[in-house]
Amino acid sequence: MRYTLLMHYQEMSPEELGPEVLEQGEAAMNSYAATLQQAGVLLGAEVLQPSHASTTITHRDGKLRIQDGPFADTKEQLGGYFLIDVPDLDAAIQWAGQAPGAMWGSVEVRPGATHTVDGAWVPNA
Amino acid sequence: MGAERLTSTDSAGDGGARAAAELAARASYGRLLAILASGTGDVLLAEDALADAFEEALRRWPADGVPQRPEAWLLTVARNRQRDEWKSARHRLSASLDVLPELAMPVSSPFAAPDSPGADFPGADFPDRRLPLMLVCAHPAIAEDVRTPLMLQTVLGFEAAQIAAAFAVPPAAMAQRLVRAKRRIRDARIPFAVPGPEILPERLPPVLEAVYGCLAIPTAETPDDGGASPRPTLAEGLFLAELVAGSLETEPEAWGLAALAAFLLSRPSGGAYVPLEEQDTDAWNPVMIGRGEEYLRRASALPSGSRTAASRTPGRFQLEAAIQAVHANRARRGGTDWPALGTLYAALNRVAPTLGSQIAEAVVLGRLDGPLAGLRRLDELAAARRSDCERFQPYFAARAELLASADEPLEAAEYLRTAISLSTEQRVREYLRAKLHSMTESAS
Structure with missing residues (x-):
């Protein structure tokens, strides 16, 4: 069975966290990813950029609506995700607009910050 | 420059000449910033690099003399700054490196003659990347209320405090909005490109709306101002509309908007309020009216544009400009x-x-x-x-x-x-x- 572990936490800037906490957090994420990798259960992981970089897409009646900011409706719940690798936001928006989920809900387009390759974190290109 | 207005919009006399000279300097700022920002997608970094370059110019030009091509000099220095910044650990960790090749030009002394073979800037002209920059400023992923301020800052180089005054917004709030938008441009990677014909028709209207925002800025009423300097950004609006219209050439609504701006700018600003119908037509600027009429002719000579091929009716900006043209024509006709x-x-x-x-x-x-x-x-x-x-x-x-x-x-x-x-x-x-x-x- 595949499980997705969804991490929810308060968004804090590196300045707010301070170098020590930041370093501890990075070390913890490194060892967690390595542990999962060693156990042979890690398929992939992403740490996303903060919600200020998010764009929300809806598709209704054949019309694409692009809204700045994260998805903010409490009635709808996270139902799934697609991970895509494209050159820029316009390309991501075009794909997001074609997602069936954009017609019955919203698709939040959030750029990635880092991801794992073979259990090790690498910055997103 | 008064805090309550961006540039003087006096259409006649010394004020007009000064405003024109200032806009020319601003034009050159915008061209440089657009080139710097479109290479990396990072407006904040481009602004810092360009500010550094201007500082270095102030330090070195008085002693070493003004370089033959000041803009090329500034661009080279700013690009070196950008590259230094990108090489620093901060950026290596937090951002992508795949744009580096665009910056990876030979490190040259800024005093090397730019016209010599192998110089950074072949030909006399820089590429004009201001239209892509404007499309970024008015991208649908950017909050609507910050699009016009963002254009005024990046394409024309106004300070946040000046823009805040024009919009009657507290300076700190405006500065924060602008910085947030620029982070968003960088972090979400909004592309600096003119989209193809399948997307452009939906991306152009927000650009024109944002430029129209310059024409429709409500008067900032400061206690000592008495509301006597309405529409402080008309000249800027005309400049931006001409930029879009000239870059795309075949968009009738962009010419319509430029025409509208020219007609509005033909009328004197400041002083007591006089409704249009009662204004002395001798006080109107005939050169500006001529410009508006010319732009309106260009707009109507074009096919109805990429928007709705089915409709043959002119768009909103052309109609608004035509209404102003009718008013302007009162000078010749004797009546409305x-x-x-x-x-x-x-x-x-x-x-x-x-x-x-x-x-x-x-x-x-x-x-x-x-x-x-x-x-x-x-x-x-x-x-x-x-x-x-x-x-x-x-x-x-x-x-x-x-x-x-x-x-x-x-x-x-x-x-x-x-x-x-x-x-x-x-x-x-x-x-x-x-x-x-x-x-x-x-x-x-």
């Missing part, structure tokens, strides 16, 4: 062509109705078919949009005008009083008060 205005407002209210344009059409109708016809139209509007009309100054001003023409001075005075209380501009209040005074004088 009301039937033409009636036709144009009817078309505008089919294409892009706003409460303001619908009320204007009622006033025109009052001229064409008598005040009672205009009042009937206002009644219909009020019935359909009561709560909007109740807070809308032009509704009360228009009603007062029509009632006065219909020989109902007492009722007219009532509406005029409400119009005064709803006016946000000091000089408009003064004008309406004087009108009320003469109305009540003659009634008693």
Whole structure:
């Protein structure tokens, strides 16, 4: 069975966290990813950029609506995700607009910050 | 430069010349910033790099002399700064490296003759990347209320505090909005590109709207200003509209917007408020009117654009410009062509109705078919949009005008009083008060 572990936490800037906490957090994420990798259960992981970089897409009646900011409706719940690798936001928006989920809900387009390759974190290109 | 206005929009005399010179300097800033930002997608970094380059110029030019091509010099220094920054650990950790090749040009001394072979800038001209920059500023992923300020800052180099003053927003709030938007551009990687014909038709209207935002900035009323300097960004709006129209060439609405800006700029700003119809046409700038007419001709010579191939009617900005052209033509004609205005407002209210344009059409109708016809139209509007009309100054001003023409001075005075209380501009209040005074004088 595949499980997705969804991490929810308060968004804090590196300045707010301070170098020590930041370093501890990075070390913890490194060892967690390595542990999962060693156990042979890690398929992939992403740490996303903060919600200020998010764009929300809806598709209704054949019309694409692009809204700045994260998805903010409490009635709808996270139902799934697609991970895509494209050159820029316009390309991501075009794909997001074609997602069936954009017609019955919203698709939040959030750029990635880092991801794992073979259990090790690498910055997103 | 006064804090309450961006540049002088005085169309005549010294003020006009100074404003023109300043815009030319701003044009060069925008060209450089657009090149720097479009290479990396990072406006903040580009701004810092360009500011550093200007600082270094101030340090070195007095001693070493002004380089043959100052812009090329600034660009080289700024690009070196950008590259240093990208090489620093901060950026290596937090951002992508795949844009580096664009920056990876040979490190050259900024004093190397830029015209020599192998110099960074072949040819006399830089590529103009300002249209992509404007498309980024008005990207649908950027909050609508920051698009116009963002354009004024990046394409024209205005400081956040100046923009804040023009928009009557606290400087700190404006600065924060601008920084947030620029982070968003960088972090979400909004592309610096002119999209293809399949996307451009939906991306251009927000760009034109943001430029239109320069023409429609409400007067910033500071206590010492008395509201005497309305529309502080008309010249900037004309500049940006010409930039879009000239870059795309075949977009009729962009030319329409440029025409509209030129007509608005042809009229003197500041001083006491005088309604358009009562303005002395000798005070209008004929050069600016000619420019507006030329742009409007270009717009109408083009096919109706990429938007809706089916409709042959001109778009909103062309219609608004045509309305201003009719007013401008009063100088030659001796009187206002009301039937033409009636036709144009009817078309505008089919294409892009706003409460303001619908009320204007009622006033025109009052001229064409008598005040009672205009009042009937206002009644219909009020019935359909009561709560909007109740807070809308032009509704009360228009009603007062029509009632006065219909020989109902007492009722007219009532509406005029409400119009005064709803006016946000000091000089408009003064004008309406004087009108009320003469109305009540003659009634008693």
